[in-house]
Amino acid sequence: MSSRTIEKRRRRDNVSGYLFLLPWLIGFFALVAGPVIASGYLSFTDFDLLDTPAWVGFQNYVQLFTQDQHYWNSVRATVLYVVLSVPIRLFVALAFAVLLNRAIRGGHIYKAVLYLPSLLGGSVAIAILWRQIFGGEGLFNSFLALFGITGPSWVSDPNYALLTLIALAAWQFGSPMVIFLAGLQQVPAELNEAASVDGAGAVRRFFSITWPLLTPILFFNLVMQTIVAFQSFTPAFIVSGGTGGPVDSTLFYTLYVYQLGFGQFKMGYASAMAWVLLIGIAIVTAALFYTSRFWVFQAGKNERT
Numbered sequence: 584m585s586s587r588t589i590e591k592r593r594r595r596d597n598v599s600g601y602l603f604l605l606p607w608l609i610g611f612f613a614l615v616a617g618p619v620i621a622s623g624y625l626s627f628t629d630f631d632l633l634d635t636p637a638w639v640g641f642q643n644y645v646q647l648f649t650q651d652q653h654y655w656n657s658v659r660a661t662v663l664y665v666v667l668s669v670p671i672r673l674f675v676a677l678a679f680a681v682l683l684n685r686a687i688r689g690g691h692i693y694k695a696v697l698y699l700p701s702l703l704g705g706s707v708a709i710a711i712l713w714r715q716i717f718g719g720e721g722l723f724n725s726f727l728a729l730f731g732i733t734g735p736s737w738v739s740d741p742n743y744a745l746l747t748l749i750a751l752a753a754w755q756f757g758s759p760m761v762i763f764l765a766g767l768q769q770v771p772a773e774l775n776e777a778a779s780v781d782g783a784g785a786v787r788r789f790f791s792i793t794w795p796l797l798t799p800i801l802f803f804n805l806v807m808q809t810i811v812a813f814q815s816f817t818p819a820f821i822v823s824g825g826t827g828g829p830v831d832s833t834l835f836y837t838l839y840v841y842q843l844g845f846g847q848f849k850m851g852y853a854s855a856m857a858w859v860l861l862i863g864i865a866i867v868t869a870a871l872f873y874t875s876r877f878w879v880f881q882a883g884k885n886e887r888t
Contacts (some may be wrong), residue, residue, distance in 0.1 A: 626855040631848040643855035654856070656831035657839040663745060664835065665812040668752035673804055676756040680763035681789075694761075701757030710751075711819030714738055717747045738822050741832040748818050748833060759804040766800035767793065795880040802879045806871055813864050816841065836860055 626643060630637035647654050669776040677822025679697055683690055703709045716722045719736030727734045737743045770793050778788045799807030819827065827842070836856070 622854040622857055625851050626858050628851040630851040630854075632850050633848070637852065639851070643852050643857070646852070647855060647859065648837070653831060653834065653839060657834045657836045660745060660827075660832060660834050661813065661815075661836040663791060664749060664787075664815065665750075668749045669805070669808045669812050671749065671753045672756050672808060673759055673801070674755055676759035676804070677763050677801075679756065680760050680767055683764055684767040694764075698757035698761060700755045703755075707817060707821055709755060710818045713747065713751050713818070714822045739829055741830040742830075744823070744832045748815075748822060751818050752812065752815070759808060762804055763797070763800060766797050770796050798879045799881075802871070802875050806868060809867060809871065810864055813860065813867075 625636060627638060628639055629639050629642075630636040665859050683694055683697075687693070700709075716725075717737035719739070721737075723737065724734040735743065737747050775788050778792055783791065814837055815835055819833045819835040819838045820841070823829075823833045823838075825838075825842075827838050837860075840853045840856045840860070843849045843856065
């Protein structure tokens with residue numbers, strides 16, 4: 584076969600490949616890259632969705648950091664939510680993954696039941712149900728009344744409202760649980776058997792063998808769940824009635840962006856907030872990747888890097 588024929592076939596294959604990629608490329612540039620670039624421009628403007636954007640430079644960013652107390656309240660609520668909900672969710676997910684990794688009767692049924700809340704994770708219905716459960720006369724207070732305890736309206740009390748959203752996040756542990764379970768099933772059984780023969784107990788085997796081999800899975804879950812937590816919106820919107828109250832205790836960052844952009848039509852200001860969030864998530868993710876060298880076990884090496 585001549586080189587010209589080979590080159591012609593290669594070009595034809597390349598054209599076919601790009602044609603198959605074309606729908607995705609159109610979607611990416613029209614629905615992702617385009618809006619991202621547009622929001623970057625709008626973040627330097629005063630834009631109310633009706634009039635032509637007016638260039639204001641860094642005014643939106645200066646106002647964010649120096650004049651908007653609600654902005655800092657949203658940062659505080661979001662950071663608290665991420666710092667508390669992510670470790671709790673991962674701990675619960677790992678605990679149930681370890682239990683399900685054992686050969687138990689009806690294990691597949693338990694896996695399906697425990698994963699079900701994650702399938703309904705972004706559901707408005709679940710958020711409404713959660714609001715009803717933790718309301719003043721909700722199911723949780725009815726349970727406490729059995730023991731003579733009068734509980735507050737958890738979703739209306741600024742001291743507890745955020746905790747109800749953290750509890751909701753912890754309840755939806757199915758996704759990281761499945762990933763942990765897959766990692767546990769990849770741990771070589773012969774390593775545990777050898778350690779058992781040497782007299783190592785279950786706890787010692789877990790922390791000396793299973794845990795190091797599981798740290799890459801933990802790192803993956805940590806990064807993904809952190810990003811998801813920063814972008815959380817629906818629970819706070821439904822539980823607080825869209826206000827972020829009481830006293831901004833559930834005013835998540837994304838909820839405040841929504842209020843500004845689609846409630847007050849400050850689209851330029853909201854775009855500036857969105858870009859700060861993007862940069863913040865990028866910094867946190869980069870920090871997680873940097874610190875991973877100190878505690879994540881890498882296969883093929885004799886030490887953790």
